[in-house]
Amino acid sequence: MNVIIDLCVIPMGVGLSVSPYVAACQKVLEEAGLEHRMHAYGTNVEGEWDAVFAAVKRCHEAVHEMGAPRINTTIKVGTRIDREQTMQDKIDSVERKLCE
């Protein structure tokens, strides 16, 4: 089962600068070989369910290992069985409507 998620990992108890932790998660996604694109409020990730959620778990482990005692993550998860759809397909689909 393929999945597109939007992942936003927020470490707590580490002060205000969360960018080193977000960067660590980007590296986890990179090493997992998963297609991913960061935006200002999270990262879109696409891939096979088990591979994607294994990477999410590794993000939590990595951020805890960096010293964050507590983590609050939000994940949006989309699956569909009617047809294949990539992250780019979703964006293209809206942009076509905007041009009509």
Added chain:
Amino acid sequence: MNVIIDLCVIPMGVGLSVSPYVAACQKVLEEAGLEHRMHAYGTNVEGEWDAVFAAVKRCHEAVHEMGAPRINTTIKVGTRIDREQTMQDKIDSVERKLCE
């Protein structure tokens, strides 16, 4: 690694009544033996990371098997390594502050 999540599974392309699908997810959580409590906008679930996310995957599978072609889920995920905390602890902690 223990986790407390808030799970909100929304089937798409099945009309307006989503309660049969939410009920199916409740049964999945029940069968998984995971502590869980439904509220008006999702379900709090607590347990070991792998058990909890295996149940989330089974929810998606169950809802697709019931005929939903597309699913949009939102998950909040909390982990902490400084101390143990249950769902009830979190609520108690706020309620104590309200009584101060």
Added chain:
Amino acid sequence: MNVIIDLCVIPMGVGLSVSPYVAACQKVLEEAGLEHRMHAYGTNVEGEWDAVFAAVKRCHEAVHEMGAPRINTTIKVGTRIDREQTMQDKIDSVERKLCE
């Protein structure tokens, strides 16, 4: 337009104990006279759109006034124009399915 939201306000840069801030938000909702119910990962709130979102803004203001330099909030927002539905209706609707 009536709305049911799920509100989860997370202060950052204040250490690990967020319960005083969550309790402050509960008081804001109380003072606003909005129907609300806390769970382990947020608070369900129902009411008229403008009243509900005015309260959300006051929560951010109150939490900043308590000293939190940064806040990360997640809100789920449900509206429907086909029929009226309360928070309790949503729960009842799933529970009926569970008993079938």
Added chain:
Amino acid sequence: MNVIIDLCVIPMGVGLSVSPYVAACQKVLEEAGLEHRMHAYGTNVEGEWDAVFAAVKRCHEAVHEMGAPRINTTIKVGTRIDREQTMQDKIDSVERKLCE
């Protein structure tokens, strides 16, 4: 109070193709003159609190007017009073860490 939000509006009861509704929300944000950037799972929007949430309300109104009887929206909301930060600042901040 300035805010950066991530907005994901999901119409229900309209079948599987939600792109016309997402496109309508893009137009609302455009007309509101708010800085916004779409990604595969929502749209980042930045601006003054009242202007941003007035636009969110207009999105719900527009999507209902197009015929969607029910809407499920997820909003992430970030405010900070320690310093100014744009959507692009957030991305730059992570990318600098990735290059270290």
